[in-house]
Amino acid sequence: MSELDIQRDQRLAKIDSLREKGINPYPNDFRPSIGIPEVLDRYKDFADEKGSSERLSVAGRLVAKRGHGKTCFAHLLGDGARLQIYSSRDRLGDEEYALFNGLDIGDIIGVEGPIFRTRTGELTIMVERFFLLAKSLRPLPEKWHGLKDIETRYRQRYLDLFTNPESRQVFLLRSRIIKQIREFFNLMGFIEVETPMMQAIPGGAAARPFKTYHNALDQEFYLRIAPELYLKRLIVGGLDRVYELNRNFRNEGLSVDHNPEFTMLEFYMAYADYKELMRLTERLFCELAEKIKGVFTWEYQGNRIDFTPPWKCLTIHQAILENSGVKEKDLDDMDMLRKRLSEEGVPLTGKEGHGKLLLKIFESLIEPKLIQPTFIIDFPKEVSPLARSKDTQPDIVERFELYVAGKEIANAFSELNDPVDQRKRFIEQVEDSEEMEGVVKRVDEDYIQALEYGLPPTAGEGIGIDRLVMIFADCPSIREVILFPQLREISNP
RNA sequence: GGGCCGUUAGCUCAAUGGUAGAGCAAGUGACUCUUAAUCACUAGGUUGUAGGUUCGAGUCCUACACGGCUCACCA
Numbered sequence: 001m002s003e004l005d006i007q008r009d010q011r012l013a014k015i016d017s018l019r020e021k022g023i024n025p026y027p028n029d030f031r032p033s034i035g036i037p038e039v040l041d042r043y044k045d046f047a048d049e050k051g052s053s054e055r056l057s058v059a060g061r062l063v064a065k066r067g068h069g070k071t072c073f074a075h076l077l078g079d080g081a082r083l084q085i086y087s088s089r090d091r092l093g094d095e096e097y098a099l100f101n102g103l104d105i106g107d108i109i110g111v112e113g114p115i116f117r118t119r120t121g122e123l124t125i126m127v128e129r130f131f132l133l134a135k136s137l138r139p140l141p142e143k144w145h146g147l148k149d150i151e152t153r154y155r156q157r158y159l160d161l162f163t164n165p166e167s168r169q170v171f172l173l174r175s176r177i178i179k180q181i182r183e184f185f186n187l188m189g190f191i192e193v194e195t196p197m198m199q200a201i202p203g204g205a206a207a208r209p210f211k212t213y214h215n216a217l218d219q220e221f222y223l224r225i226a227p228e229l230y231l232k233r234l235i236v237g238g239l240d241r242v243y244e245l246n247r248n249f250r251n252e253g254l255s256v257d258h259n260p261e262f263t264m265l266e267f268y269m270a271y272a273d274y275k276e277l278m279r280l281t282e283r284l285f286c287e288l289a290e291k292i293k294g295v296f297t298w299e300y301q302g303n304r305i306d307f308t309p310p311w312k313c314l315t316i317h318q319a320i321l322e323n324s325g326v327k328e329k330d331l332d333d334m335d336m337l338r339k340r341l342s343e344e345g346v347p348l349t350g351k352e353g354h355g356k357l358l359l360k361i362f363e364s365l366i367e368p369k370l371i372q373p374t375f376i377i378d379f380p381k382e383v384s385p386l387a388r389s390k391d392t393q394p395d396i397v398e399r400f401e402l403y404v405a406g407k408e409i410a411n412a413f414s415e416l417n418d419p420v421d422q423r424k425r426f427i428e429q430v431e432d433s434e435e436m437e438g439v440v441k442r443v444d445e446d447y448i449q450a451l452e453y454g455l456p457p458t459a460g461e462g463i464g465i466d467r468l469v470m471i472f473a474d475c476p477s478i479r480e481v482i483l484f485p486q487l488r489e490i491s492n493p
Numbered sequence: 494g495g496g497c498c499g500u501u502a503g504c505u506c507a508a509u510g511g512u513a514g515a516g517c518a519a520g521u522g523a524c525u526c527u528u529a530a531u532c533a534c535u536a537g538g539u540u541g542u543a544g545g546u547u548c549g550a551g552u553c554c555u556a557c558a559c560g561g562c563u564c565a566c567c568a
Contacts (some may be wrong), residue, residue, distance in 0.1 A: 003537040004503045007519055049526090068531090069524040088525060105518070118526050142504040142517050144529050149504085151560045163504095206568045252567045253494095347565080359568075383568060401568095411568080477561095490559070 004138070011104055011137045018132070023099075025135040030110035032059040036078035043115055043123055051116035051126055058083060058125060059110040059133060061162065062103055064143060072101065073124075076109070080168050085111050086118070087127035100127070105143075106136030154485050167480075173292065174469045174481055178245065180291050181265060181465075184284055190241040190267060195230035197223060197247070201444045204228030204386070206429075207250040210260075223249035228386065228460065231268050232415060233450045235458050243267035245465070256477040257407055260486045263465040272459040273414040274398045278375055281402060281410060281461065282309040285373070292472060300405050300471050303371050313400075315378035316362050324365040337361055355380025355395075370403035385425040387413035402463075404471055412461030419451035 015025045034042070034056055046052065060078030071088040089097040091113075103109060113128035141147040146163040153160040153167070160167045182192065200219070202209040204226030212221050227244050234242050245265045252258065269277070289296050289307050297306040320326050330336040337357040341348055344364050352360070358380055370376075379399045381389055387397035399413035416422050426443040469481040479485035 002502080003519075006537065007503070010519075064528075066527050066530050067524085068527065071525040071527080073527045073530080075528080084528075086526075090525075118528090120526070120528075122526095122528075124526090139503045139518050142506095144517065145505045147504070148506095149500095149560090151500095152504090154560090159504095208567080250567080253565080255567095256562085258567075345564090356568095363568090379568095385568090408568095488559070 007139050008137050011135065014102060014104070015135050018135075023132065025132055027131065027133060030059060030131050030133055031057070032110060033057045036060055036076060036083045037081040039083055039115070039125075040081055040123060046115065046123065047117055049117055049119065051114040053114070055112055055114055055128065056125060057110060057112040059108070061136075062105055062107045062109055063140070063162075065103070065105055067101060070097075074103075076111070077162060080165060080172075084118070084122050084124040085113075085127050086124045087130070091126065091128055092130075096130075100130060103132065104136060106138065106140045107132060108134035108136070151487070154479060154487055155490075157483050170469075170473045170475060170481060171483060173473050176292055177288060177469055177472060178465065180288055181245065181284070184287055185241075185243045185267060188241065190243045190269075191239060193231070193234060193239070193242045193244055194246065195224075195227045195234075195244060197249075199224050199230075201442060203444050203447065205248075205250075208252055210249050210251050225250050226264070226462065227266050228462070229444060229447045231266055232455060232458065232460065233447065235268050235270050235415075236450045236453055236455050240270040240456070241268070254486065256479075257467065259466065259478050259482055262478070262482075265463040265465055266460065268415070268458055268460040270456040270458045273457070274377075274400055274412055274459050277412045277459045277461050278313070278400055281412070281463075282311060288468075288472070298474070300474050301476055303405060305372065305405060305471065307373055311373040311375060311402075313375040313377060316358060316376055316380075317378065319366045319370075319374075319376055320358070320361055323369050324361065326361065326365075331358070353380075353382045355382030359383045367403060367408070368406040371405055374403045375400045376403060384413065385429050386416055386422075388416045388418075389421075407467050407471075408464070409467055409471075410461055410463045412459065415455065415458040415460050417451060417455035417457060419448050422451055423448050 018025050036058055039056060039058060043052075058076065058078065060076030060083065062074055063077045063082065064075040066073045070090070071086065074085050074087070075082045076085055087097065087100050092100060109130055110133050111125055111127045111130045113126040115123060115125050118124050141159055141163050147153055147159050153164070161171070162168070185192070198212065198214070198221040200221060202222035202225045204224075205228070207225045209222035209225050212223060213219070214221055226248055227246070231242055231244060243265060244267075246263065247261050248264045249261050250258075251260065254260065269280075285307050286296065286309060296308045297304060299305070314322065317331055320331065321328055326337075326340060330340075332354070334354055334357055337354075338348060341357065341360055341364070346360055346364050348360075362376070377400045378396050379387070379401070381387070381395050381397050384397040384399050387399045390396045390398055397413060399411075401408055401412075402410035416425070423443065426448070430441045430443060466478050466481050469475070470478060473481060475481050
């Protein structure tokens with residue numbers, strides 16, 4: 001019998017013995033009068049060693065216990081804060097005090113009593129009554145080192161959350177960021193919408209989708225890779241400012257920057273163009289920085305990132321010339337670009353057009369070097385099938401991507417609203433695209449039809465929320481900002 | 494999918510190819526202001542799995558599983 005089984009059996013035996021005494025080990029009739037962080041705040045200047053006149057009732061997880069014979073100190077963890085409690089045989093009497101000593105670290109309990117400050121200065125509740133609220137059967141991770149094993153932290157996130165305060169902080173930060181983003185867009189008159197996660201034609205991006213099946217409809221669906229085409233249908237429908245903050249699914253490799261399901265903010269604004277979205281994006285990030293961090297600049301993984309506007313803005317050509325050693329005359333020379341890419345070890349199919357080659361050069365040579373917030377503009381039309389062309393340069397589109405810390409954080413453009421042009425580009429896309437395993441490539445005629453009714457001139461943007469949170473929380477991996485990152489299922493042979 | 498690294502008690506970690514160990518957690522006892530409480534004693538292991546080499550394997554070799562990093566894939 002393993003150590004774990006022994007401890008579980010001991011605690012199961014305790015449950016039996018409690019039940020014999022008529023004590024329910026899992027009651028739900030205790031109501032705390034105050035949360036633990038509030039106790040610490042309200043009584044932070046309280047200095048009485050004798051105790052308060054008012055009695056508090058608080059609840060939390062027992063995380064430390066120090067018995068001294070006829071007295072016992074312990075700590076309760078609630079809402080991420082720790083509060084000391086003190087029980088003594090004098091106060092509780094023999095029977096109750098024995099029950100208190102029978103509590104295990106990990107148990108959820110409620111206590112009632114006055115508050116006082118110990119000789120060593122710690123705010124403490126004098127336990128007059130206590131209640132077991134949920135018996136814990138398993139030993140907790142080590143009290144000093146916490147839970148270190150990365151795999152266990154992801155698989156049993158609940159343990160990570162209550163043992164490692166830094167981890168808890170990351171997810172509180174994530175929640176505040178998302179709340180602030182919603183507030184930002186709500187105040188600007190955007191409405192939040194929800195569009196299908198299950199799509200017959202996965203559009204709005206070029207990624208491999210997950211496939212699923214609906215029994216009653218007898219039809220295959222794809223989990224969405226982007227909400228884009230549905231959101232623009234809503235703009236056609238007269239919802240002039242919409243945003244959706246929700247999950248996308250892409251059936252691709254996993255990495256520190258990629259999780260198969262990830263959270264994306266997409267928003268669309270009628271009667272605006274990509275230049276306006278650049279200004280809006282700066283404002284959004286500055287507001288987030290100010291409200292969440294209180295500063296515009298902080299360290300991310302050893303690099304100081306400065307969000308003070310205006311941010312750097314480079315055309316994709318400028319970025320390549322500035323950072324790669326590629327000569328200006330070579331930018332239009334497809335053979336030279338190919339040569340350089342093979343030198344970099346980038347695999348090519350041979351079918352890439354000029355725009356695709358440029359983009360690959362940019363992604364392999366430039367992207368990792370863009371540490372400070374940088375807008376990249378003037379993307380080739382060839383790699384932007386949903387973006388509006390520039391009136392002056394039809395091969396270039398009105399589009400920007402935002403890079404921070406070498407990561408793509410946002411992608412935006414003035415939307416293509418010419419249905420004839422859009423159909424042409426969809427057809428080219430279908431013809432040119434490599435056959436992806438199990439994915440039926442076809443033109444989204446329903447979307448074209450919507451465009452034919454008239455899409456107002458519109459600008460739209462997608463922001464990767466997980467990556468944004470990584471930068472705000474200084475996390476090296478996307479798994480640190482996703483509560484339950486995708487891991488392989490443990491197989492039991 | 495490739496390469497490198499890792500996997501030892503519930504947790505955090507040790508252990509030249511030679512008897513698997515510590516701290517925390519657990520159990521028993523002592524202790525009425527402790528706080529990584531202290532002190533004494535006790536129990537807890539198929540060293541990720543399966544093979545192999547060896548007189549002898551946690552340690553060396555092979556395969557597999559899971560994870561981390563990285564490369565590839567990736568609008």
